[in-house]
Amino acid sequence: MKRTRKTQATLDLPTLKLEGGLFLPGQLEKAAQSRASAQLEADYGTPKGVKLKDEYSRAFQIACAQWQHFATQMERADVDAAQCTTAFVHELLRDAFGYATLQATAAQQVGELRYPVSLMADTLPVLVAPHTLGLDAADARFAVQGGGSRKKASFQAMQELLNASEPLQWGIVSNGKQLRLLRDAASLTRPSFLEVDLADLLGGQRYAEFANVWRLLHASRASRPGQGATACIWEQWRNEGQQEGTRVRDGLRNGVEQALLTFGQGFLQHPANHALRAALNDGTLSKDAYFQQLLRLIYRLIFVFTVEERGVLHSQDDSAEALAARRAYAEGYALTRLRELCLKRRARTRHDDQWQAIRIVFRGLAQGESRLALPALGGLFAPEQCPDLDVASLDNAYLLAALQYLRWAKPVGAQRLVPADYCNMGPEELGSVYESLLELVPAIDLPARIFGFIGRTEEGSTVGNARKLTGSYYTPDSLVQELIKSALNPVIEQRLAAQPANPTEALLAIRVIDPACGSGHFLLAAARRLAEKLAQLRSLEDGQEGAIQPQDYRHALRKVVARCIYGVDRNPMAIELARMALWLEGYEEGRPLGFLDHHLQVGDALFGLTDLTGLKQGIAKDAFKPLSGDDKDVCKELAKANAAGLKQIAKDLQGKQMLLGVDNRSGLEALRAIETLPADTPEQVAAKEQAWRRFLEESAHSPLAHAADALVGAYLLAKMEDTADTVPTSIILHALLTAPERAQTEHAAPIAAAREACEQARVFHWPLAFPQVFTEGGFDCVLGNPPGSASSCRRKNSSPPATATWRKPATRPNAPSASSGSVRAYWRATCTQTWPTKRVRTKLKNAFTANSSPPAVRRRRPACSPM
Known part of the structure; x- marks a missing residue:
């Protein structure tokens, strides 16, 4: 008998809708089918001698009778909608789902705010809206009383209560028809x-599905007083x-x-790809450029x-033409249809029809493409x-094999494949x-x-070399959220308090900025926080009185990403991944992907200038100290020439002779003009x-x-007899x-x-890259996780000017390591990117936080502190 492959795709519970990452779909389905933890009869508080099936059968009869009465009440014009809905939800939860302690309540006080609540069962608040x-x-x-908004949705009010209250972690909202x-x-x-x-559940008298819901929502799943959050079965399942x-x-x-690997091999192997192989052979297409295109293909698919x-994906157009186009896309072109197909060996043919689609x-x-309802992005x-790759061919065998790697995973110890949850993909997956x-x-x-x-596939290098060279590592989401609370939230509060007349523009x-942004974990979190506040402010300005819809958030996210978010990373692949992450977060139906x-x-945050006025100090004499491989006599001659240049610069400054303007006004005006250009169509982008x-x-x-590069280049360039004429000195800088x-x-x-x-x-060079920011005093908030060692990218034992330490080269450590020099340089650098009143929060290693440098930095920048 042919064996069938067990897979798990999406939640297969018709009366349930799972939105966001509350539960993993597979975990929820296991719980609904009584295959999860804490689902024995004793776990549900069933009396001895009574089977669990008897309990939910009895509950089903009660719930159906209550629904019939409620349905009759909903049709009567003389019955108050709010009262009858509250009564129904109260009885349903108490009698059918076992919430025996459920009591009516008025509101929950959290600080100075009062949140609406209808019912309370121990630590589980319930808010009931009229049907x-x-x-x-x-x-x-x-x-929310004291919150400024005159209107809110019941779901939003409950979410804000749970976010604000420490003891209240889970809640329920219902209007009788949905819960x-x-x-x-x-x-x-x-x-x-x-x-x-x-x-649908009770009106259609769906017994089997009611049993699933009962197992999920029974009162025994919620936490009880004195038990803490760890006793909550929902939390355990989560x-x-x-x-x-x-x-x-x-x-x-x-x-x-x-x-x-599969895509790379598949394109090379296809007999029709003569042009691709020829380009790789003659150097028109380098192997790195080929790899970059493969990466972008992966990014496209993930998007x-x-x-x-x-x-x-599609705009909300319900015309007959749009509906027909969406149907054509779903049936013949949607990538979703390949999720199951990629598991079928018989589909892996030598044809290329799937790639062409x-x-x-x-x-x-x-x-x-209007015929498929596809927007121009x-x-x-x-x-x-x-x-x-766009003009190359790829057969179904390679394509579907690659898609299986992207769509399905087999966790260690698992017996079946599990789907990647792209619907709720967050920074963790991108990281x-x-x-x-x-x-x-x-x-x-x-x-x-x-x-x-x-x-990996051949000898010649050690695994992880690129990771070491870029000095990168990943930050847990819990830490990211803590940094957002401690760094960004105070900035938002201060800015709004300072400009109450125009809060949205403020x-x-x-x-x-994240100076080592990686895949954009910090930037995504910051964008979300700013977008939440922006959507709230706009709802008040537009007369919605605090009511915020999902499309309002998406619109706000797009605006925030375009205006507020900046990132730098040494690795170009990381920048591309961060860009895709921000595109996904700020995606708005019918609008093109913004220009970011x-x-x-791309750049090394620790390697360059943060203040162009430092050019007036010339190139420090330490730049010409002989290092390994340098000619001492050449270094001596260069140092002598440099000293003459320093004297000339000092003479000009003493005589108040104006040097070249270092405020970069031309760059500033050009950037400001680019910032104001519209980006509402692909042509405008x-x-x-x-x-x-x-x-x-x-x-x-x-x-x-050229002047900034000359200053830094003096540290980088080797000083030998045949290269002496190519090493800049302060004479050249002065010129x-x-x-x-x-x-x-x-x-x-x-x-x-x-x-x-x-x-x-x-x-x-920060002021040249972001003149529109640095002319206004720098960034308002610096978030990040400092990069590790990248010293092998530079000259051994060289110490070129880092963003915050180049003014005093004698104090710089040589060959910075991940635990000392480079982290210290990162810390100082982030603090020089803001005014003293602005905020810096970074995650630093213990070896650095025990060092004496942070207090010295903190004395100059009180708002700077390591995590």
Whole structure:
């Protein structure tokens, strides 16, 4: 007999709706079918001699009778809707689900705020809306007293209560027709709840499904007084689901690597891809560029998986044409249909029809395709993102094998495959992908048509080298949320208090930076927090009186991402992943993917200048101390020339001779113009990108950029007899600051050498990269997890100027390590990116926090403190 593969795709409980990450779908389904923990008869408090089936059979009869009475009451015009709904929900929970301690209550006081609550069962609050009102519809009865809003939805009011109250962790809202179970959540931007369709469940007298719901919502699942949160079965199931989710993420991390290998091999192997192999052979397409296109293909797939499963890919158009287009997409092109197909061996043929369908989807998302109801997104789907892969062929065998790695995982010890939950994918999953990508260095054997990774599929390097070179590691979400509370929330409060007349613009003027952003974990959390507040403020301004809908959050997220969020990372792959994460969070139906390149930039946060006025101090003499491999005589001559240049600079400053303007006004005006360009259509986004590319080209060759590179390049360049003429000194720096045109002619060689050295080291000059921020005093909030060691990327024992320490080179440690120098430099750097009144919060290792440096920094920046 043929064996069938057991898989688990989505929640298969018709009367239940799981939104967000309240429970893992598989965990919830196990609990509904009595296969989870704490589901013995004794766990439900069933008396001895009574079977569990007898209990929920009795409860079903009671619930159906109560529904019939309630349904009759709903049809009567002379019955108060709120009273009859409250009575029904009270009786249903008490008599059918065992909430014997359920009592009527008025409100819950938390601090200065009073939250509406209808019923209370020990530590479980219940809020009841009238049956005439949806759970997401705003009403004055659910306004939080003292909160400023005159109206709120019942669901939103309960969520805010749970978020504000420490002892209250779970709650229920119901309007008699639907019932939602929800929990304290870090974010309101993506609602998280379990909803029961009571009208369908009880009105349709669905006994089997009622048994499932009863097992999930019985009073024994909630915590009791004195037992604490650990005694709550919902919390226990949630934790078990999170542990399962961790194992799935581990599988996803490996899956991304295997998918890259499969795609890389598949494109090389296909007989029709002559042009691709020729480009790799003649160097037109490098192996790194090929790898980048494979990564972008993975990002595209993850993006489409996510928006499809969240149901936000198509715009909300109910016309006959739109409905037909969505149906055509779902039946013939949706990537969701491949989730089960990729598990079927017989589908893995040598045809390429499935890849051609995916190409049509990508092309439609690039420029729009009304016949499939696909919006024009541009960005990640633009033709220049994957130019070689977009015209290549890939057979179904390789495609479906790669998709299985992306869509399914087999956790350690599991007996069956578990799906990756892209609907609720958060920073944890993206961080998991990020960790795996940093370790990969591509290798191609073109004659054999083999694609692999050094240290994984062949010898030649150690695993994890790229990760070590980029000095990166991943931050747990719990720590991220704590930093948001301690750093960003005070900034929001201060800014709104300072500008009460225009709170939305005050909020959008906040600038948040992560100097080592990785996959964007901190940036996502900051964007969500700012968007929550922005949506709330806008609802008040627009006359909605505090009622916020999911589309309001998405619109606010898009605006926040475009205006407030900045990130820097040494690794280009990390920047691309962070960009995709922000695109996903800020995705708004019918709108193109926003332009983020001017806010997310590649560079070494510890390597460059934060204050251009430091150019007036010249190049420090320490830059010419001989290091390993340097010629001492050459260093002595360069130091002598540098001293002459320093004297000339000092003479000019003493005589108050104006040097080249170091406020970067031209760069500032150009950036401000780019910031104001619209980005509501793919064409406008493309125009904004072109303007940004022109700015980059012009700013890279500006005298100010050459001067900054000369200062840093003096540390980086080797000082030997044959390279002595290419090492900049303060003489060249002085020339660049006083007569830039003459300097670029007379000193072309050292200027070019310094620029090349800085490009290779990914030197990042903050005021040149973000002039629109630094002319206003720097960032308002710096969040982050300091990078580890990246010293092997630089000259051994060299100590080029870091962002906050270059003014005093004698105090800099040599060869910074992850636990001392580089972390200390990161800490000082973050504190120089803000005014003293602004906020810095970072996660630092114990070896550094025990050091004497943080108190010294804190004396200069009181708002700076390590976590």
